[in-house]
Every structure is written in C-alpha cells, then in structure tokens.
Amino acid sequence: MIPYGRQDVTEDDIKAVDEVLKSVYLTQGPAVPKFEEAVLRHCNAKFAIATNSATSALHVACLSLGLGNGDWLWTSPNTFVASANCALYCGAKVDFVDIDPQTYNLCPKALEKKLISSEKKGLLPKIVVPVHFSGQPCDMKAIYALSQKYGFKIIEDASHAIGGKYLNEPIGNCRYSNITVFSFHPVKIITSAEGGMAVTNDVNLAEKLTLLRSHGITRTPSLMTKPMEGSWYYQQVDLGFNYRMTDLQGALGASQMNRLVHYVARRHALAKRYDKLLANLPVITPCQHKDGYSAFHLYVIRLKLDEISLSHVEVFEALRAKEIGVNVHYIPVHTQPYYQNMGFHVGDYPEAEKFYSEAISIPLFPALKESEQDYVIEALKELLQS
Template identity: 55%
Template sequence: MIPYGAHDISELDIEGVVDVLKSGLLTQGDKVPAFEQALQNYTNASYAVAVNSGTSALHIACLALGVENGDIVWTTPNTFVASANCARYCGADVDFVDIDPATRQICIESLKHKLLVAKEFNKLPKVLVVVHFAGHMCNMKAIAELVNQFGVKLIEDAAHALGASYLGQYKGGCPAYSDITVLSFHPVKSITTAEGGAALTNNKALAHLLRLFASHGITKDSQNFVSNSVAAAHYEQQVLGFNYRLSDVHAALGIMQLKRLDKFVEKRAALAARYDEELKDLPITLPQFDPFSAWHLYVIELNHHDRDACFEALRAKGLGVNIHYIPVHWHPYYQQLGFTKGQFPHSERYYLNAITLPLFPALTADNQQYVINALREVLRD
C-alpha cells in the first residue's frame, strides 16, 4: 500500500533521539527550549510554545484569547474537526464560513458578508480560526484587515503550512497578521515529532498565557508570582491549565527534522509539479498552482466520475488515497448542535468529489508513476 502521507526519519534523527534517551532528562531538559527557538528562527515569530499536539495548541490558543462560554468562534467546514473542537472545549459556540471553490480556502467575500450580518444582529465571533488547507497559505493580510474592523481575533491553523511562505517573509504562518499561529508535527505533516504541536505569537502577554495553559497553569518565573507565600518561591498555579507539555524526546526529533524542512518542501513541490503535468488531460480539477505552498496534500476533484467508486478502485490497486475533509458540520456531533447538510454548499460539493493522492518526500518516481497509471486506469473504466 502506498500511503497518502508518510514521515521521513534519518539516522541523524534517530541519533538525536537516542542522545536524549541516554542523557537522563527525558522531559524539561534543554531540547524543548532549543526546539522553540529553532521554530522562532524559522518562522520569524517572536515566541513559540511547543506542546504535545496541534489540537492542544489550538485549545490553549483559544484559552489565551479568552474564549469562553457564550462566545462564538468561526472557522471553515473544510478542515479537521480540531479546528472547531478547540472552541467547544472552552464552552463556546461554533459557526462556519464557506470556502472559495477555486482555492478551497475560506472565502473572503463570504466572510465579509457574514461579518456584516453578524454585526447587525450582535452575533460577531470573538475569534476566527483560519485554516491554511493543504499547505497553501490564505491571504492573511486581507483577512486581518477585514476582521480587525470588527474587533475579531485571529488564530491561524497552520497545521498544513509549515514550510509554506507568504509575502516572502513568513514561513508557516503569519504572526504579524494573526494573534496566534498553530502548528502540528503529526507524522504526516511537514516535519514530525511523532506527536506534537506549537503555538506561535508576537505578543509577549499571549506567549505567557500560552505557556501557562500548556503547563497546569503553573509558572516558575518569580517575577510573575502573585502570591507572597513561601511555596511561591518555587512555583505557583495562576490559572486552570493542562498538561500539554512536549517532552525532550519529541523535541529532539523536531530539532533534527526542522533542519531538513526546506528539502522536504522542495521534494513535495517537485512531486506536485509532476502530478500537474501528468494529470492535466484527465477529467479532474487539479489544485491551483502555488509556488509558495508547503504541499502538505495533493487533492484532485473528479469532474464526472463517482468519487466513492473511484476511491474504492484506487484502494483496491494498493493506493492509500484519502479524503480531506468530511465537512465539519456533517459530523453527528455538530448535527446534534443544529447544523444541517446544505448550509455550506461549496465545502460540501468539494468534499463529494475530492480524493487526496499520495504525496510525501520519500515517494519514489516509480511509485508516483504507479499512482498516475492507476488513476488513469480507474478513470478510463
């Protein structure tokens, strides 16, 4: 089976992890701070807080921005459920903005219209979670200029986008335009820490809150202590936080992987370019060409064929194709909250025709040719 995504582990990666295993400090050593600094250097963010998953990073991002019961958070239906669940963890309501069918990203015109209506009815969201789907960066400058007029905070779900660039300055998120940018280091992402994530920001106060919420609500920085008790000489809990910390073992892998990130993205882009060339004559819609994408996913849309039948036929040929994503509002949990099919037609139409093809740095030329040939055979039948 050729998977749709896969990690790439080198001997140097393994050596970096083994060094930590031999060091005696598996957690709270020097590797997590070193990984955070490396992320700051790569992304041009002022602060980075490493955590145990991208979902955890989304959760603490919402908490740091004060999302709570009675608030509303918006995101796009074309994403993994974590982009919406993070608001529900805080007791907030969730709503969605449909995608632009050409870019598959949040539609800025739809967002503008929805904001105007929400303002009229006093239902503006506290936070908008923008998703950089498939590794392609959204137009953050335009989105920020729009939502700032309405006092809406911005979280970037950049789980797909580490390695992508925007305006020639930002790589994997735009903390200059958003309040917080969230990354994921799941094994199929741009780099992996096995499991892990991070929250990036340029705001010192938000960085402090992110770190608090990720570590039980506890600080060891005596300059920030509130209590005058003896116990506070060591640490104190200031908020109700969570144990979302990343271990040094995971961070060591992340440090080594980050050194190869640009090469990973270069290989992904080359594979995507080959798909573009080889598949252009088929009855499918290809993803828009984006020279600055991280190319996390390569998703085609079938123009005439039955998606489910093609999906099963490709699986039968040994291809681990996938579907990204079932619209969030179609899941039973969100249906129970009152959402119904038909509310966000562009996301739904895209989903019904979408198939994600294998794309990862270690995909060989022969295996990619097999994917191309298999797709041609299926669409010819």
C-alpha cells in the first residue's frame, strides 16, 4: 500500500531519541526546550510552548485567550474536528465560515459578510480559527484587518503548515494572529511521533499557555499568590492539564527540524510533477495563491464528476483496491452527527460540501518515489478515462 502520507525517520532521529533513553530525563528535561527553540528560530517568533498534541495546543490556546461560556469561536468547516471541538472544551459555542472555492481555506469575504450580519445580532465571535488547509496559508492580512474592526482574537491552525510561508515570511511568526498552532503527528511535515506546539509573541499568553499545559502549577515566584517556602515549593494557581510533551518526543522533533526545509522542498517538487502529469485528466489540481508558499502537507485533487463515468466513492474504492492509500480531507465538521445534534444542517456551507463531494488526497510525502507517483497516475488514467 502506498499511503497518502508517511513519516521519515532517519538514523539521526533514532540516535537523538536513544540519547534521551540513556539520560536521566525522559519527560521534563532539555530536549523539549531544544525543540521549542528550533521552531522559534524557524518561525521568527518569541515564545513556543510544546504540548502532547495539536488538539491540546488548540485547547489551551483558547483558554489563554479567555474563551468561555457564552462566547463564540468561528472556524472553517473544511478541517479536522479538533479545530471546532477546542471551543466546546471551553464551554463556548461554535460556528463556521464557508471556504474559498479556489484555496479551500476560510473565505475572508464570507467572513466579512457573516461578521456584518452577526454584529447586528450581537453574536460576534471572540476567536476566529483560520485553518491553513493542506499547508497553504489563509489570507491572514485580510482576516487580521477584520479582527481589528470587529474585535476578535485569531488562532492560526497551522497543523498542516510548518515550513510554509505567507507574504514570504514563515508561517508561525504571528504577525497577523495572537497564537499559531502546529501539529507533529506522523503524517505531518515533521513528526515528534505525536505532539503539538503553540507559538506566540505575547509574553502574557506564553505564561498562561505554559501554566495550562502543566496542571496550572508554577514554580515562578512572580506568578505565585504568596512567597515561596523553599526550593521545593510550587503552587497551583489555575486549573490546568497534563498536556506536556515528553523529552523522547522533543528529541525526535528537534532532530526532524534539521530537515524541515528539505522536506517541504521535496513536497513541492513532487506536487509540481503531479501538476504536470495530471494536466490532461478530468481533475482539478490544487490552486496555489500568489501570497503563499504551501507546506504541501496534502495534495488534493477534485474530480470533475460530470466528465467521468464513476462516482466519487467508486474512484476512491478503486484506488484503494489498487493498493493506493488515498484519503478524503475533510468530511465537513458541521455534517458530523454530533454537530447536527447542535442544530447544523447539510446545506449550511455549500462550498465546503461541494469540495468534500469531489476531493481525494493522493499520496504525497518526502520518501515517495517517482515510480510510485507514476503508478498513482496510471491508476487514475485507467479509472478516469474509461
């Protein structure tokens, strides 16, 4: 089976993890700060807080921005459920903004229209979570301008996007957001086996994020409510969580950061080759916005269903039968049963639903061989030209 995505683990990675296993620290040692520092250097940001998953990072990001009961968080329906669930964890409410039909990201024009309408009803969001789908950045400058007018905070869900750029600057610099969140799941650009990170330029948010990822406990005197009693002393000053990353994960992530630029460049080379090989087939290849440099976590094609004899499901299952591990990203969040029970309906966000009905993610990862890529193309030709 050729998977749609796969991690690349080298001898250097194994050595880095092995060194942690032989050290005195397995959890709260020097490897996690080393990983955080590597991400900061790449992003040109000020603070990084590693967590055990991107979902955890989204959760504490929302809490650090004060999201709670009665508040609203808006995000894209074309995302994994975690981008919306993070609001529910805080007791807040969720709504969605439809996608741009070209980039598949949250549409700034749709956002502005919804903000105008919601302002009249007194239902403006406290937080908006733009999702950099497949690694391509959203139009953050436009979204940021709206945040200044309507008073909401921004969390960039960059789970797909480390190594990408927006306006020729690295995604994660937080120029147009309060916090950016990355994922290091094995199918992402780099991996720490499992893990996430929140990046910010705000020292107060950094302190809050650090506190919340570790039970709300601090040893920092300035954050305590009474003087220290001794060097052993700590205080729980907030209700936090055990969202810490281990040193094993940190060592793997820091080692992988050494190859981040190479990985993204290889993904671009493979994507460019796909563009060329797919040019004469009844599919739409990914559009790349002039202001962005995608991390190319995913390569998603859209089937021109009116030009082929097979259905979306039939093409998907036929590719799987040929040992090609295609996937679909994403089932729109608002169509999930849990969200339908909250009052959302099929038809609420037509662009996201149309995209879902045509989309297939085909294999893309740095170790993908051109011969494997050719096999994928030949399989698509056989199915789509029959």
